[in-house]
Amino acid sequence: MSMNHSASQQLFLEAKTLMPGGVNSPVRAFSAVGTDPVFIREGNGPLITDVDNNTYLDYVLSWGPMILGHADPDVVAALQNVIGKGTSFGAPTEAENQLASLMIESVPSLEKVRMVNSGTEAVMSALRLARGYTNRSKIVKFNGNYHGHSDALLVKAGSGLLTHGIPGSPGVPEGVVQYTLTARFNDEAMIRNIFETHGNDIAAVIVEPVAGNMGVVPMTQSFAHLLRTLTSQAGSLLVFDEVMTGFRLAFQGAQSLYGITPDLCCYSKIIGGGLPVGAFGGRKDIMDHMAPEGPVYQAGTLSGNPLAMTAGHATLKKLQENPGYYDQLNLQGSRLAQGLRDLINKHNIPAQVNQKGSMLCLFFTEGEVTDFESAAACDTQRFARFFRGMLSRGIYLPASQFEAWFLSVLHTDSHIHQTLEAVDATLSEID
Numbered sequence: 284m285s286m287n288h289s290a291s292q293q294l295f296l297e298a299k300t301l302m303p304g305g306v307n308s309p310v311r312a313f314s315a316v317g318t319d320p321v322f323i324r325e326g327n328g329p330l331i332t333d334v335d336n337n338t339y340l341d342y343v344l345s346w347g348p349m350i351l352g353h354a355d356p357d358v359v360a361a362l363q364n365v366i367g368k369g370t371s372f373g374a375p376t377e378a379e380n381q382l383a384s385l386m387i388e389s390v391p392s393l394e395k396v397r398m399v400n401s402g403t404e405a406v407m408s409a410l411r412l413a414r415g416y417t418n419r420s421k422i423v424k425f426n427g428n429y430h431g432h433s434d435a436l437l438v439k440a441g442s443g444l445l446t447h448g449i450p451g452s453p454g455v456p457e458g459v460v461q462y463t464l465t466a467r468f469n470d471e472a473m474i475r476n477i478f479e480t481h482g483n484d485i486a487a488v489i490v491e492p493v494a495g496n497m498g499v500v501p502m503t504q505s506f507a508h509l510l511r512t513l514t515s516q517a518g519s520l521l522v523f524d525e526v527m528t529g530f531r532l533a534f535q536g537a538q539s540l541y542g543i544t545p546d547l548c549c550y551s552k553i554i555g556g557g558l559p560v561g562a563f564g565g566r567k568d569i570m571d572h573m574a575p576e577g578p579v580y581q582a583g584t585l586s587g588n589p590l591a592m593t594a595g596h597a598t599l600k601k602l603q604e605n606p607g608y609y610d611q612l613n614l615q616g617s618r619l620a621q622g623l624r625d626l627i628n629k630h631n632i633p634a635q636v637n638q639k640g641s642m643l644c645l646f647f648t649e650g651e652v653t654d655f656e657s658a659a660a661c662d663t664q665r666f667a668r669f670f671r672g673m674l675s676r677g678i679y680l681p682a683s684q685f686e687a688w689f690l691s692v693l694h695t696d697s698h699i700h701q702t703l704e705a706v707d708a709t710l711s712e713i714d
Contacts, residue, residue: 286337286674286675288321288333289335290322290334292319295319306320310682310686315667316671317667321339321674325353325354326349326353326354328353328354328693329341329352329693329694329695329698331679339674339678340694340698341353342690342702343689344691346689348552348556350598350612351693352692355597357601358557358597361594365589369589370590371584371585371589378596382596383398385596389534390535391535392548393565394565394566395570396563396570397562397563397564397581398560398562399583400559400583401561402551403561405431406431406433406436406549409489409547409563409565410422410436410522411581413487413520413547413569414486414487415572415577416572417487417518417519422462422464422486422488423465424436426467426656427468427500427654427655428494428497429494429496436489468653468654469506471505474506478517482516482519485517487520487547488521489522489524490521490522491524491527492507492543493537493639493642497652497658498684499687499688508542514546520569522545522547526549526550526551527552529554530550530553530602531552531641533640534603546566550563553598556593556598560591613641615690615695615696616639618696619638619690619699619702620643622706623645630710634648635649644687661684665713669709672709672712673705676708676709678702678705
Protein backbone atom coordinates (compact mmCIF):
# COMPACT_ATOMS: atom_id res chain seq x y z
CA MET A 284 0.00 0.00 0.00
CA SER A 285 2.92 2.40 0.56
CA MET A 286 4.77 2.47 -2.73
CA ASN A 287 7.63 4.85 -3.35
CA HIS A 288 7.18 6.74 -6.65
CA SER A 289 9.85 9.40 -6.18
CA ALA A 290 11.85 8.51 -9.29
CA SER A 291 8.70 8.50 -11.44
CA GLN A 292 7.67 11.85 -9.98
CA GLN A 293 11.04 13.37 -10.78
CA LEU A 294 10.98 12.05 -14.34
CA PHE A 295 7.46 13.40 -14.83
CA LEU A 296 8.52 16.85 -13.67
CA GLU A 297 11.31 16.74 -16.23
CA ALA A 298 9.01 15.34 -18.94
CA LYS A 299 6.54 18.22 -18.52
CA THR A 300 9.32 20.65 -19.53
CA LEU A 301 10.02 18.59 -22.65
CA MET A 302 6.66 17.35 -23.96
CA PRO A 303 3.08 18.71 -23.84
CA GLY A 304 1.66 17.42 -20.57
CA GLY A 305 4.82 15.40 -20.10
CA VAL A 306 3.62 12.61 -22.38
CA ASN A 307 3.42 11.51 -26.01
CA SER A 308 -0.16 10.26 -25.74
CA PRO A 309 -2.71 12.02 -23.47
CA VAL A 310 -4.08 9.12 -21.40
CA ARG A 311 -0.56 8.34 -20.15
CA ALA A 312 -0.60 11.54 -18.07
CA PHE A 313 -3.01 9.95 -15.51
CA SER A 314 -4.78 13.31 -15.23
CA ALA A 315 -8.21 11.64 -15.21
CA VAL A 316 -7.34 9.53 -12.17
CA GLY A 317 -5.87 12.23 -9.96
CA THR A 318 -2.28 11.08 -9.72
CA ASP A 319 1.01 11.18 -11.59
CA PRO A 320 2.03 8.45 -14.03
CA VAL A 321 4.54 5.78 -13.15
CA PHE A 322 7.51 5.44 -15.51
CA ILE A 323 8.05 1.87 -16.65
CA ARG A 324 11.57 0.44 -16.79
CA GLU A 325 10.92 -3.09 -18.03
CA GLY A 326 8.38 -5.84 -18.54
CA ASN A 327 8.48 -9.61 -18.21
CA GLY A 328 5.50 -11.79 -19.06
CA PRO A 329 2.37 -10.30 -17.43
CA LEU A 330 4.43 -8.06 -15.13
CA ILE A 331 5.95 -4.59 -15.48
CA THR A 332 8.41 -2.85 -13.18
CA ASP A 333 8.72 0.91 -12.77
CA VAL A 334 11.81 3.05 -12.20
CA ASP A 335 11.24 2.87 -8.42
CA ASN A 336 11.39 -0.96 -8.57
CA ASN A 337 7.65 -1.41 -7.95
CA THR A 338 6.25 -4.39 -9.84
CA TYR A 339 2.69 -4.52 -11.17
CA LEU A 340 0.43 -7.11 -12.74
CA ASP A 341 -0.27 -5.50 -16.12
CA TYR A 342 -3.73 -5.29 -17.68
CA VAL A 343 -2.76 -2.54 -20.14
CA LEU A 344 -0.23 -4.60 -22.10
CA SER A 345 0.84 -1.57 -24.16
CA TRP A 346 -2.90 -1.04 -24.87
CA GLY A 347 -3.33 -4.54 -26.27
CA PRO A 348 -0.38 -5.67 -28.40
CA MET A 349 1.39 -7.82 -25.82
CA ILE A 350 -0.91 -10.83 -26.08
CA LEU A 351 2.09 -13.12 -25.48
CA GLY A 352 3.24 -11.04 -22.52
CA HIS A 353 6.21 -8.69 -22.34
CA ALA A 354 9.57 -9.71 -23.79
CA ASP A 355 8.29 -12.99 -25.23
CA PRO A 356 11.47 -15.05 -25.79
CA ASP A 357 10.52 -16.10 -29.34
CA VAL A 358 9.76 -12.53 -30.40
CA VAL A 359 12.93 -11.24 -28.75
CA ALA A 360 15.03 -13.94 -30.45
CA ALA A 361 13.53 -13.11 -33.84
CA LEU A 362 14.34 -9.42 -33.35
CA GLN A 363 17.87 -10.16 -32.20
CA ASN A 364 18.39 -12.19 -35.35
CA VAL A 365 17.60 -9.24 -37.64
CA ILE A 366 18.46 -6.04 -35.78
CA GLY A 367 22.15 -6.27 -36.52
CA LYS A 368 21.41 -6.42 -40.24
CA GLY A 369 19.77 -2.98 -40.36
CA THR A 370 16.60 -1.40 -39.05
CA SER A 371 15.13 0.17 -42.19
CA PHE A 372 15.93 0.34 -45.88
CA GLY A 373 12.99 2.09 -47.53
CA ALA A 374 13.02 -0.84 -49.93
CA PRO A 375 11.20 -4.17 -50.17
CA THR A 376 12.27 -6.96 -47.82
CA GLU A 377 11.27 -10.60 -47.51
CA ALA A 378 9.91 -9.89 -44.03
CA GLU A 379 7.06 -7.86 -45.59
CA ASN A 380 6.06 -10.83 -47.74
CA GLN A 381 6.16 -13.16 -44.77
CA LEU A 382 3.86 -11.11 -42.54
CA ALA A 383 1.48 -10.20 -45.38
CA SER A 384 1.25 -13.85 -46.45
CA LEU A 385 0.49 -15.02 -42.94
CA MET A 386 -2.24 -12.40 -42.51
CA ILE A 387 -3.83 -13.21 -45.87
CA GLU A 388 -3.70 -16.96 -45.23
CA SER A 389 -5.29 -16.47 -41.81
CA VAL A 390 -8.13 -14.00 -42.46
CA PRO A 391 -10.58 -14.87 -45.27
CA SER A 392 -11.55 -11.22 -45.93
CA LEU A 393 -7.94 -10.30 -46.73
CA GLU A 394 -6.82 -10.78 -50.32
CA LYS A 395 -4.18 -8.03 -50.33
CA VAL A 396 -2.75 -5.83 -47.58
CA ARG A 397 -0.77 -2.59 -47.32
CA MET A 398 1.58 -2.11 -44.37
CA VAL A 399 1.72 1.27 -42.61
CA ASN A 400 3.03 2.54 -39.26
CA SER A 401 0.01 2.99 -36.97
CA GLY A 402 -3.67 2.28 -36.57
CA THR A 403 -4.47 5.94 -37.29
CA GLU A 404 -2.61 5.72 -40.59
CA ALA A 405 -4.30 2.42 -41.48
CA VAL A 406 -7.80 3.82 -40.95
CA MET A 407 -7.07 7.13 -42.67
CA SER A 408 -5.70 5.32 -45.72
CA ALA A 409 -8.48 2.72 -45.84
CA LEU A 410 -11.14 5.43 -45.88
CA ARG A 411 -9.32 7.37 -48.60
CA LEU A 412 -9.30 4.12 -50.58
CA ALA A 413 -13.02 3.59 -49.92
CA ARG A 414 -13.80 7.06 -51.25
CA GLY A 415 -11.57 6.56 -54.27
CA TYR A 416 -13.04 3.14 -55.05
CA THR A 417 -16.71 4.17 -54.72
CA ASN A 418 -16.28 7.74 -56.01
CA ARG A 419 -18.37 8.89 -53.05
CA SER A 420 -17.55 11.29 -50.22
CA LYS A 421 -19.46 10.44 -47.04
CA ILE A 422 -18.26 8.19 -44.23
CA VAL A 423 -20.42 6.87 -41.39
CA LYS A 424 -18.88 6.34 -37.96
CA PHE A 425 -20.42 5.57 -34.57
CA ASN A 426 -20.39 7.63 -31.40
CA GLY A 427 -17.69 6.35 -29.06
CA ASN A 428 -15.84 4.41 -31.73
CA TYR A 429 -12.26 5.65 -31.90
CA HIS A 430 -10.43 5.27 -35.20
CA GLY A 431 -7.30 7.26 -34.53
CA HIS A 432 -6.67 10.97 -34.52
CA SER A 433 -6.99 11.87 -38.20
CA ASP A 434 -9.05 15.05 -38.63
CA ALA A 435 -12.16 13.61 -40.29
CA LEU A 436 -12.67 11.01 -37.54
CA LEU A 437 -12.30 13.19 -34.42
CA VAL A 438 -16.08 13.43 -34.20
CA LYS A 439 -17.70 11.88 -31.11
CA ALA A 440 -14.72 9.57 -30.73
CA GLY A 441 -13.72 7.46 -27.77
CA SER A 442 -11.51 7.34 -24.72
CA GLY A 443 -9.14 10.27 -25.07
CA LEU A 444 -11.93 12.68 -25.85
CA LEU A 445 -14.24 11.20 -23.22
CA THR A 446 -11.49 11.13 -20.61
CA HIS A 447 -10.48 14.72 -21.17
CA GLY A 448 -13.96 16.10 -21.93
CA ILE A 449 -13.13 17.24 -25.48
CA PRO A 450 -16.11 16.92 -27.87
CA GLY A 451 -13.88 17.12 -30.93
CA SER A 452 -10.60 18.96 -31.27
CA PRO A 453 -9.51 22.50 -32.02
CA GLY A 454 -7.57 22.56 -35.26
CA VAL A 455 -10.12 20.46 -37.12
CA PRO A 456 -11.99 22.78 -39.56
CA GLU A 457 -15.72 22.25 -40.05
CA GLY A 458 -15.14 21.56 -43.71
CA VAL A 459 -13.00 18.54 -42.90
CA VAL A 460 -15.80 16.77 -41.01
CA GLN A 461 -18.72 17.81 -43.19
CA TYR A 462 -18.63 14.42 -44.92
CA THR A 463 -18.52 12.44 -41.66
CA LEU A 464 -21.92 11.21 -40.51
CA THR A 465 -22.24 9.98 -36.93
CA ALA A 466 -24.74 7.50 -35.52
CA ARG A 467 -25.49 5.86 -32.19
CA PHE A 468 -23.66 2.56 -31.77
CA ASN A 469 -25.99 -0.47 -31.85
CA ASP A 470 -28.96 1.73 -32.89
CA GLU A 471 -30.53 -0.10 -35.82
CA ALA A 472 -33.26 2.45 -36.51
CA MET A 473 -30.77 5.33 -36.73
CA ILE A 474 -28.44 3.60 -39.19
CA ARG A 475 -31.42 2.61 -41.35
CA ASN A 476 -32.52 6.24 -41.45
CA ILE A 477 -29.04 7.41 -42.40
CA PHE A 478 -28.94 5.02 -45.34
CA GLU A 479 -32.44 6.03 -46.43
CA THR A 480 -31.30 9.65 -46.52
CA HIS A 481 -27.67 9.43 -47.65
CA GLY A 482 -27.21 5.90 -49.01
CA ASN A 483 -26.21 6.95 -52.53
CA ASP A 484 -23.46 9.21 -51.14
CA ILE A 485 -21.98 6.88 -48.50
CA ALA A 486 -18.55 5.56 -49.43
CA ALA A 487 -18.11 3.47 -46.29
CA VAL A 488 -19.27 2.61 -42.81
CA ILE A 489 -16.43 2.14 -40.36
CA VAL A 490 -17.00 0.34 -37.07
CA GLU A 491 -15.13 -1.25 -34.19
CA PRO A 492 -16.80 -4.68 -33.89
CA VAL A 493 -15.95 -4.48 -30.21
CA ALA A 494 -15.54 -0.85 -29.25
CA GLY A 495 -12.54 -0.57 -26.96
CA ASN A 496 -12.27 3.16 -26.41
CA MET A 497 -15.48 3.66 -24.47
CA GLY A 498 -14.70 0.71 -22.30
CA VAL A 499 -15.53 -2.62 -23.92
CA VAL A 500 -18.81 -2.44 -25.83
CA PRO A 501 -19.51 -5.18 -28.39
CA MET A 502 -21.76 -4.81 -31.40
CA THR A 503 -24.89 -6.86 -31.19
CA GLN A 504 -25.11 -9.69 -33.69
CA SER A 505 -28.14 -8.20 -35.39
CA PHE A 506 -26.49 -4.78 -35.69
CA ALA A 507 -23.42 -6.33 -37.32
CA HIS A 508 -25.50 -8.16 -39.90
CA LEU A 509 -27.59 -5.06 -40.54
CA LEU A 510 -24.44 -3.07 -41.37
CA ARG A 511 -23.38 -5.76 -43.82
CA THR A 512 -26.82 -5.75 -45.46
CA LEU A 513 -27.19 -1.96 -45.72
CA THR A 514 -23.72 -1.37 -47.11
CA SER A 515 -24.08 -4.14 -49.68
CA GLN A 516 -27.46 -2.86 -50.85
CA ALA A 517 -26.19 0.73 -51.15
CA GLY A 518 -22.92 -0.10 -52.89
CA SER A 519 -20.97 1.20 -49.87
CA LEU A 520 -18.02 -0.51 -48.25
CA LEU A 521 -18.05 -2.00 -44.77
CA VAL A 522 -14.77 -1.30 -42.96
CA PHE A 523 -13.94 -3.15 -39.75
CA ASP A 524 -11.50 -1.42 -37.43
CA GLU A 525 -9.79 -4.44 -35.88
CA VAL A 526 -6.86 -2.45 -34.52
CA MET A 527 -7.66 -3.84 -31.06
CA THR A 528 -9.56 -7.01 -31.86
CA GLY A 529 -7.52 -8.36 -34.76
CA PHE A 530 -5.76 -11.60 -33.75
CA ARG A 531 -6.85 -10.97 -30.15
CA LEU A 532 -10.44 -12.16 -29.84
CA ALA A 533 -9.77 -14.96 -32.31
CA PHE A 534 -7.00 -15.73 -34.77
CA GLN A 535 -9.27 -14.58 -37.61
CA GLY A 536 -10.40 -11.59 -35.58
CA ALA A 537 -13.78 -10.37 -34.38
CA GLN A 538 -15.18 -10.70 -37.89
CA SER A 539 -15.01 -14.49 -37.52
CA LEU A 540 -17.00 -14.34 -34.27
CA TYR A 541 -19.74 -12.28 -35.93
CA GLY A 542 -19.72 -14.25 -39.17
CA ILE A 543 -19.22 -11.05 -41.17
CA THR A 544 -16.89 -10.49 -44.12
CA PRO A 545 -15.96 -6.79 -44.29
CA ASP A 546 -14.79 -5.22 -47.52
CA LEU A 547 -11.77 -3.64 -45.83
CA CYS A 548 -10.19 -4.21 -42.45
CA CYS A 549 -7.69 -2.17 -40.42
CA TYR A 550 -5.03 -3.60 -38.11
CA SER A 551 -2.31 -2.51 -35.71
CA LYS A 552 -1.16 -3.58 -32.22
CA ILE A 553 -0.73 -7.39 -32.23
CA ILE A 554 0.47 -7.58 -35.85
CA GLY A 555 3.61 -5.67 -34.81
CA GLY A 556 4.42 -7.69 -31.71
CA GLY A 557 4.72 -4.46 -29.72
CA LEU A 558 6.53 -2.40 -32.37
CA PRO A 559 4.90 0.53 -34.23
CA VAL A 560 2.85 -0.89 -37.09
CA GLY A 561 -0.43 -0.73 -38.95
CA ALA A 562 -2.03 -2.39 -41.94
CA PHE A 563 -5.20 -2.33 -43.96
CA GLY A 564 -6.45 -4.84 -46.47
CA GLY A 565 -9.40 -6.49 -48.08
CA ARG A 566 -10.79 -7.48 -51.45
CA LYS A 567 -8.30 -7.55 -54.30
CA ASP A 568 -10.44 -5.41 -56.61
CA ILE A 569 -10.56 -2.68 -53.97
CA MET A 570 -6.92 -2.88 -52.92
CA ASP A 571 -5.78 -2.70 -56.54
CA HIS A 572 -6.97 0.92 -56.56
CA MET A 573 -3.96 1.75 -54.36
CA ALA A 574 -0.86 3.32 -55.96
CA PRO A 575 1.23 2.18 -57.75
CA GLU A 576 -1.40 -0.09 -59.32
CA GLY A 577 -4.23 2.41 -59.00
CA PRO A 578 -4.85 6.13 -58.54
CA VAL A 579 -5.37 6.29 -54.73
CA TYR A 580 -2.11 7.50 -53.21
CA GLN A 581 -0.52 6.43 -49.94
CA ALA A 582 3.12 6.11 -48.97
CA GLY A 583 5.39 5.76 -45.92
CA THR A 584 9.16 5.78 -45.55
CA LEU A 585 9.19 3.32 -42.63
CA SER A 586 6.19 1.24 -43.73
CA GLY A 587 6.99 -2.45 -43.58
CA ASN A 588 10.26 -1.92 -41.73
CA PRO A 589 12.01 -5.22 -41.01
CA LEU A 590 11.83 -4.94 -37.21
CA ALA A 591 8.05 -4.51 -37.01
CA MET A 592 7.51 -7.15 -39.71
CA THR A 593 9.73 -9.63 -37.89
CA ALA A 594 8.16 -9.08 -34.46
CA GLY A 595 4.67 -9.26 -35.94
CA HIS A 596 5.39 -12.45 -37.87
CA ALA A 597 6.92 -14.12 -34.81
CA THR A 598 3.86 -13.16 -32.73
CA LEU A 599 1.28 -14.34 -35.24
CA LYS A 600 3.20 -17.54 -35.95
CA LYS A 601 3.23 -18.41 -32.25
CA LEU A 602 -0.51 -17.72 -31.99
CA GLN A 603 -1.14 -19.85 -35.07
CA GLU A 604 0.88 -22.75 -33.67
CA ASN A 605 -0.91 -22.58 -30.31
CA PRO A 606 -4.64 -22.37 -31.08
CA GLY A 607 -5.44 -23.34 -27.50
CA TYR A 608 -4.24 -19.90 -26.43
CA TYR A 609 -7.61 -18.43 -27.42
CA ASP A 610 -9.59 -20.89 -25.29
CA GLN A 611 -7.26 -20.03 -22.41
CA LEU A 612 -7.68 -16.28 -22.94
CA ASN A 613 -11.46 -16.60 -23.14
CA LEU A 614 -11.57 -18.70 -19.98
CA GLN A 615 -9.40 -16.31 -17.98
CA GLY A 616 -11.37 -13.34 -19.26
CA SER A 617 -14.62 -14.99 -18.16
CA ARG A 618 -13.18 -15.89 -14.74
CA LEU A 619 -12.02 -12.35 -14.14
CA ALA A 620 -15.31 -10.86 -15.34
CA GLN A 621 -17.41 -13.17 -13.15
CA GLY A 622 -15.17 -12.49 -10.17
CA LEU A 623 -15.65 -8.76 -10.66
CA ARG A 624 -19.43 -9.20 -10.86
CA ASP A 625 -19.44 -11.24 -7.65
CA LEU A 626 -17.50 -8.52 -5.83
CA ILE A 627 -19.77 -5.78 -7.18
CA ASN A 628 -22.70 -7.66 -5.69
CA LYS A 629 -20.84 -8.27 -2.43
CA HIS A 630 -20.12 -4.56 -1.98
CA ASN A 631 -23.45 -3.44 -3.46
CA ILE A 632 -21.74 -0.95 -5.76
CA PRO A 633 -23.52 0.27 -8.91
CA ALA A 634 -21.28 -1.15 -11.60
CA GLN A 635 -21.32 -3.29 -14.73
CA VAL A 636 -18.77 -5.60 -16.34
CA ASN A 637 -18.57 -5.98 -20.11
CA GLN A 638 -16.33 -8.74 -21.42
CA LYS A 639 -15.52 -10.18 -24.84
CA GLY A 640 -12.79 -12.80 -24.74
CA SER A 641 -9.58 -11.29 -23.38
CA MET A 642 -10.99 -7.74 -23.32
CA LEU A 643 -13.11 -6.43 -20.46
CA CYS A 644 -14.07 -3.28 -18.59
CA LEU A 645 -15.54 -2.45 -15.18
CA PHE A 646 -17.99 0.44 -15.57
CA PHE A 647 -19.09 2.39 -12.50
CA THR A 648 -22.69 2.89 -13.56
CA GLU A 649 -26.08 1.34 -12.76
CA GLY A 650 -27.36 0.64 -16.26
CA GLU A 651 -26.08 -1.65 -18.99
CA VAL A 652 -23.42 -0.13 -21.22
CA THR A 653 -24.29 -0.65 -24.87
CA ASP A 654 -23.26 2.61 -26.53
CA PHE A 655 -21.43 5.92 -26.10
CA GLU A 656 -24.27 7.56 -24.22
CA SER A 657 -24.55 4.85 -21.55
CA ALA A 658 -20.75 4.71 -21.19
CA ALA A 659 -20.59 8.47 -20.69
CA ALA A 660 -22.94 8.15 -17.68
CA CYS A 661 -20.22 6.43 -15.63
CA ASP A 662 -18.99 7.79 -12.29
CA THR A 663 -15.47 8.78 -13.31
CA GLN A 664 -14.57 10.01 -9.83
CA ARG A 665 -15.31 6.61 -8.33
CA PHE A 666 -13.27 5.01 -11.08
CA ALA A 667 -10.35 7.34 -10.24
CA ARG A 668 -10.45 6.20 -6.60
CA PHE A 669 -10.65 2.60 -7.74
CA PHE A 670 -7.69 3.04 -10.08
CA ARG A 671 -5.51 4.55 -7.36
CA GLY A 672 -6.41 1.79 -4.92
CA MET A 673 -5.59 -0.91 -7.44
CA LEU A 674 -2.31 0.72 -8.41
CA SER A 675 -1.27 0.86 -4.76
CA ARG A 676 -1.91 -2.89 -4.59
CA GLY A 677 0.25 -3.66 -7.59
CA ILE A 678 -2.45 -3.91 -10.28
CA TYR A 679 -1.79 -1.75 -13.34
CA LEU A 680 -5.04 -0.80 -15.09
CA PRO A 681 -5.80 1.68 -17.88
CA ALA A 682 -5.88 5.18 -16.39
CA SER A 683 -9.32 5.89 -17.84
CA GLN A 684 -12.84 4.63 -17.21
CA PHE A 685 -13.21 4.39 -20.97
CA GLU A 686 -10.43 1.98 -21.88
CA ALA A 687 -10.28 -1.80 -22.17
CA TRP A 688 -8.43 -4.14 -19.85
CA PHE A 689 -6.41 -6.77 -21.74
CA LEU A 690 -5.18 -10.20 -20.74
CA SER A 691 -2.15 -12.07 -22.05
CA VAL A 692 -1.66 -15.81 -22.40
CA LEU A 693 0.54 -15.58 -19.28
CA HIS A 694 -2.19 -14.32 -16.94
CA THR A 695 -2.74 -17.39 -14.76
CA ASP A 696 -5.37 -18.45 -12.22
CA SER A 697 -3.04 -17.13 -9.52
CA HIS A 698 -2.94 -13.73 -11.21
CA ILE A 699 -6.73 -13.62 -11.48
CA HIS A 700 -6.98 -14.48 -7.76
CA GLN A 701 -4.44 -11.75 -6.92
CA THR A 702 -6.42 -9.24 -8.95
CA LEU A 703 -9.74 -10.10 -7.34
CA GLU A 704 -8.25 -9.85 -3.86
CA ALA A 705 -7.06 -6.34 -4.75
CA VAL A 706 -10.49 -5.46 -6.13
CA ASP A 707 -12.18 -6.71 -2.96
CA ALA A 708 -9.93 -4.55 -0.76
CA THR A 709 -10.25 -1.52 -3.04
CA LEU A 710 -14.03 -1.68 -3.28
CA SER A 711 -14.14 -1.80 0.52
CA GLU A 712 -12.38 1.57 0.54
CA ILE A 713 -14.66 3.26 -1.99
CA ASP A 714 -18.06 1.90 -0.81
